[in-house]
Structures are given as structure tokens and as C-alpha cells.
Amino acid sequence: MQNLKKWKELEDAGNILDKGNNEENDVSGWRSFRPIHIREKCIDCMICWSVCPDNAVISGDGKFIKFDYTKCKGCLICLNECPVNAIRSEKEK
Amino acid sequence: MIKRVITGNEAVAYAMKQIDPEVVAAYPITPQTQIIEKYAEYYAKGEVSGELIDVESEHSAMSAVVGAAGAGVRAMTATSSQGLALMLEIVYIAAAMRLPILMPVVNRALSGPINIHCDHSDTMMAANSGWLQFYSENNQDVYDNCFIALKVAERVNLPVMVCQDGFITSHSIEDISLYKDNVIKKFIGEYKPKYNLLKKEITMGPFDMFDYYFEHKRKQAQAMFDSVKVIESTFKEFSLISGRRYDFFEEYKLKDAEKVIVMIGSTYGSARDVVDSLRNNGELVGILGIRVFRPFNFKLLKKKLEKIRNIAVMERYDPLSGFGGILFNEIRSSLSRNDIVEYIYGLGGRDVDDSQILKVFKEMNNGKELIRYVGVRE
Numbered sequence: 001m002q003n004l005k006k007w008k009e010l011e012d013a014g015n016i017l018d019k020g021n022n023e024e025n026d027v028s029g030w031r032s033f034r035p036i037h038i039r040e041k042c043i044d045c046m047i048c049w050s051v052c053p054d055n056a057v058i059s060g061d062g063k064f065i066k067f068d069y070t071k072c073k074g075c076l077i078c079l080n081e082c083p084v085n086a087i088r089s090e091k092e093k
Numbered sequence: 094m095i096k097r098v099i100t101g102n103e104a105v106a107y108a109m110k111q112i113d114p115e116v117v118a119a120y121p122i123t124p125q126t127q128i129i130e131k132y133a134e135y136y137a138k139g140e141v142s143g144e145l146i147d148v149e150s151e152h153s154a155m156s157a158v159v160g161a162a163g164a165g166v167r168a169m170t171a172t173s174s175q176g177l178a179l180m181l182e183i184v185y186i187a188a189a190m191r192l193p194i195l196m197p198v199v200n201r202a203l204s205g206p207i208n209i210h211c212d213h214s215d216t217m218m219a220a221n222s223g224w225l226q227f228y229s230e231n232n233q234d235v236y237d238n239c240f241i242a243l244k245v246a247e248r249v250n251l252p253v254m255v256c257q258d259g260f261i262t263s264h265s266i267e268d269i270s271l272y273k274d275n276v277i278k279k280f281i282g283e284y285k286p287k288y289n290l291l292k293k294e295i296t297m298g299p300f301d302m303f304d305y306y307f308e309h310k311r312k313q314a315q316a317m318f319d320s321v322k323v324i325e326s327t328f329k330e331f332s333l334i335s336g337r338r339y340d341f342f343e344e345y346k347l348k349d350a351e352k353v354i355v356m357i358g359s360t361y362g363s364a365r366d367v368v369d370s371l372r373n374n375g376e377l378v379g380i381l382g383i384r385v386f387r388p389f390n391f392k393l394l395k396k397k398l399e400k401i402r403n404i405a406v407m408e409r410y411d412p413l414s415g416f417g418g419i420l421f422n423e424i425r426s427s428l429s430r431n432d433i434v435e436y437i438y439g440l441g442g443r444d445v446d447d448s449q450i451l452k453v454f455k456e457m458n459n460g461k462e463l464i465r466y467v468g469v470r471e
Contacts, residue, residue: 007308012250013191014309016290016296033198 022054022071031074033089035067041086048078048087094270101232101262102397104133104269105171105197106257107318108239109186110141111277112126112195115166118146118157124207124259125199129171136211143167151176155183161453162192164287167243169194173259174201174215178191181219183251187221188286189313190298193253195430196224196241202360202410202441210442211259214355214410220419224311225253225320226387230343230361232267235310237335240272244281245327260442265394273451276334309334324385341390342397343382346372350379352454353398355424356407360438360445363440367450378454383420391427398424404433405457407450407467417464443468 009016044064047055056072058065079087099107105128109117117136119129136145140344143415148154154170161168172180176196187194203214216226227242229235235257242253257263264284272280301309332338334368345365347353354364361382371378381397398404404424410420418427425433436453439445458467 005308007311008309010285010305010312012287012312013189013297014299014301014305016299019294045133068398 004011005013009047014057027054027073028070031069031092033074033076034069034092035065035072035074035076035078035087036090037067041084043071043084043086047081051077051081053077058077094272096268098230098266098268099129100264100266101229101257102127102199102264103131104232104236105239105257106135107271108198108236109169109171110135111272111274112167112239112243112281113143114169114195115143116146116158116168117143117170118148118161118168119170120148120151120154120155120176121173122151122201123174124201124211124263125173125176125197127263128197130198137142143341150178151195152183155180155187155441156171157165158194158196158390159183159187159190162187162194163190163288163290165286165291167195167284168192169196171197172470173199174203174209175292177201177215177219180284181222181420183224184219184224185296187252189309191250191313191316193244193250195239195243196252197235198254198256199259199263200256201400205402208421208441208442209259211261212409212440212442213256216254216256217412217419219411220387224252224387225315225317225324225384225385225432227253227263228357228383229255229257230359230382232262232265233269233337234384235262236271236337237331237337240277240280241324241327244330245320246329247281247284247325249316252286253315256358261359266453267436270335273373276292279368280331282332298425315359320388321390324388335374339384339456341383341385341393342350343384344397345380345382347379347381347397347401348399349377350407350455351377352403352406353381353401354405354450354453354457355381355383355420357386357420360407360409360410360450363445364450367447367454370447370455376454384411386420389427391423391425394424395425398428404428404430405453405459407431407436407438407453409437409439410439413453414459424425433437434462435464437464438467440469 158168246253408418420437
């Protein structure tokens with residue numbers, strides 16, 4: 001709860017004028033389950049990267065690198081869509 | 094100005110035609126139906142340029158209008174009673190999204206028992222929805238209110254209801270003066286939305302948690318406070334084209350009055366006759382009619398009524414609260430007085446004749462009951 005704006009500083013109706021502003025948010029607290037990547041099974045098809053609604057899959061050179069757990073809210077769409085079961089889930093404690 | 098003899102509903106449809114909004118989405122409901130019928134006739138004849146969307150319910154009507162207004166165009170709907178109740182979820186959202194939608198409402202009693210005639214239970218249900226509310230005494234009023242209300246709404250980015258009494262004015266023929274199209278066009282001007290979904294990718298109506306909901310509500314509340322000044326100046330501008338100088342409250346022989354009734358809507362007309370006849374007998378009586386109920390200009394109200402000895406509020410709906418209605422409470426608290434009495438009257442279209450108003454003037458300073466009824470069979 002840092003740097004919260006005062007009411008006079010806000011846009012009318014809470015309108016959000018810029019795109020991609022989820023960069024600012026840490027949603028890790030929303031997660032009930034955490035996706036975990038299994039390197040040995042992964043074929044780097046990057047389907048998880050394309051289906052992730054919050055850009056929480058970090059890629060490089062066309063390969064899976066890691067999950068960004070500050071942006072992952074634990075929807076597990078990646079786990080559902082992975083064709084080779086290279087993502088498992090673990091309950092958050 | 095053009096003189097015409099038309100109903101209140103036709104006056105509203107004609108105002109809509111002159112405003113020519115890009116989108117009208119509506120569902121017919123008695124007694125609003127004629128507005129949409131007449132507007133559909135204009136649409137069929139190609140006399141209006143906007144889209145008319147026939148939706149499947151009032152919930153959809155308000156939703157379509159919210160979408161259109163979000164896309165930066167003038168958008169309107171019209172409704173009554175159960176229609177307003179059904180759309181109420183989106184009514185609140187339209188206000189919170191700060192969309193300047195104009196919605197004529199033809200006042201009709203809420204069910205149950207089911208009834209199609211006039212009282213104010215529908216718009217009083219929405220009195221705290223964040224919409225501006227203008228009420229009308231007669232056909233000229235409702236026609237004029239449409240333009241003033243639209244201009245105010247677009248200046249403060251809040252939606253507005255223009256209310257008239259179902260059947261009493263909506264279906265009654267009166268002579269009114271219509272303005273020429275170019276006069277109205279110039280008065281309302283071109284609509285320049287503050288936000289527009291189609292111009293830039295923005296997000297409207299996002300989710301708020303405990304960290305921002307309160308601040309966004311605070312900002313919405315400020316728009317309502319600030320609208321008072323805007324309404325004042327818009328009334329002034331409107332008087333230049335109409336010659337009619339409106340105000341938040343309409344008063345009749347208030348200056349030296351000792352007994353005053355406060356009321357909303359068409360009864361104000363009959364009450365003036367009663368005031369005249371009582372004054373002929375030397376009784377110092379007067380009337381205050383409410384034109385703008387939201388925002389509630391409590392400072393002006395206090396100025397107008399603080400010297401009045403006896404005040405009664407006539408309220409055309411039953412709040413079923415164990416106490417008085419919203420108007421009664423606003424008047425009481427604006428004046429910090431507990432000797433004001435409430436008369437609930439005219440429910441479900443019950444005819445309000447002079448004898449009822451006369452009774453209120455005669456009895457308002459007698460008795461201890463705060464909440465009273467007039468016109469009901471005892």
C-alpha cells in the first residue's frame with residue numbers, strides 16, 4: 001500500500017489511460033496454486049507464453065526461461081495448455 | 094419560437110429529435126411508450142441521423158447506452174417505473190463511469206400492487222444513484238429541462254434524469270413553445286467527450302479494491318457538489334434563448350408567506366390556484382416546487398425557507414421507512430428543523446384535487462403527527 005494516489009489526483013471513474021500498466025502490480029498474493037516448470041519435459045513450443053494472460057512467462061532466444069511470479073496470479077492456463085505436461089502446480093503456503 | 098399543442102411525451106420526443114443523439118436504445122413501458130413511438134416515427138422518416146436500437150429489456154437499454162456513451166457519443170434512453178427498477182444496476186454504473194447520458198423518465202408508481210399511474214416512487218428509488226434529477230411541472234418544463242439537463246450533464250460528466258408525471262403531463266395536451274432547430278443546436282453545442290474508448294485504448298469501469306474504491310467515490314461525489322454552480326450558469330444561458338429564468342426551486346408567493354407547501358411535479362400547478370384562493374381570503378400562503386432535486390441545493394433552500402413559520406412537505410410516494418420520504422428529510426435537515434410535517438399523497442395516480450391541498454394548508458400547523466396522509470380513504 002505504498003504511493004497510493006489521493007482522490008484529486010485520479011482520473012474520473014477510475015479510467016486507466018495507459019496500456020500495459022499491470023507492470024506496476026504485484027499479484028503474487030492472489031495465487032492459490034503456483035505453476036512450476038519442468039525443464040526436462042519442456043520442448044520450448046512457447047504455447048504457455050502465448051496463452052498467459054499476464055505476460056508472466058519470460059522467454060529468450062525462443063526458449064522458456066522462467067515464470068515471473070510477481071505477475072502470475074495462478075490461473076494455471078499454462079498448465080492446462082502445455083502439450084507435454086512440462087508444467088506442474090504446487091499449492092501456495 | 095413555434096407554438097404547438099402537444100403531449101408531454103411528444104415534447105420529450107421532439108427534444109430528442111432536436112438533440113439528435115447518435116444512439117437511442119430503449120424498451121417501451123407505459124407511460125413512456127409514446128416517447129419511443131414518436132422517436133421511432135422520426136427515425137423511420139429519416140428525420141434523425143442517429144441509431145435507434147430496439148433492445149430486449151431496460152437492463153439492455155441502459156447497457157447499450159453506457160457502451161455508446163463510453164465510445165464518446167451522445168446517447169439516450171427513456172423509461173418508467175419497473176423499467177427503471179430493472180435497469181437500476183446499470184444506472185449506478187453509468188453515474189460511476191461519469192457518462193453524461195440523458196434519460197427522460199415518466200414517473201409511474203412501482204409495483205406492487207402493479208399500477209401504471211403517477212407517483213414518484215420510481216425516480217425516488219434512484220435519487221441516490223449519482224444521477225442529476227430534474228423534475229417538471231408541465232409540458233413546457235419537461236421540454237426545456239431536456240436541453241438544460243443535457244448541457245449540464247455534458248459539462249459535469251454526470252448522467253441526468255428529466256422526470257415528468259406519468260399521464261398527468263405525459264399524456265395531456267398543452268400548448269408549448271418549441272425552439273427552432275438551429276437555436277437548440279447552438280445552445281447544446283457539439284459534444285466533446287472527456288474520454289473516448291474509440292480514440293485511444295483506455296480501460297473504463299475497472300475493478301477497485303479497498304485501496305481505491307473510496308477515492309473514486311469521493312471524486313464522483315465532488316462532481317455532484319460542483320454541478321450546483323454549473324446548473325446556475327446553464328439556467329442563465331438558457332434564459333437567453335427562452336426568456337424563461339429557471340432556478341433549482343420554483344416559488345409562488347413565498348416572500349411574505351407564513352405557511353408553505355414544498356412539492357415536486359405537476360401538483361405545483363394546482364397548488365398555485367389554491368394559494369390564490371386562500372390569499373383572496375387574506376391567508377399568507379405560498380408554494381415551493383422542486384425543479385432540481387439532485388444535486389440538492391440545500392444552501393439555496395435554506396435561504397428561501399428559513400423565515401417561513403409553518404412548512405409541510407407533500408411527497409408523492411411512500412418511503413415505507415417508518416418515517417418520512419427523501420424530500421421530507423432533505424428539507425428538514427437543510428433547515429435543521431423538526432417541526433416540518435410530511436403529507437404523503439397521490440399514490441398510484443390518485444387524483445389530487447384542490448380540496449387535498451386546501452386540507453394541507455388548513456391542518457399543517459395542527460396536530461402532533463409528523464407523517465400524515467392526504468387523499469387516502471380513512
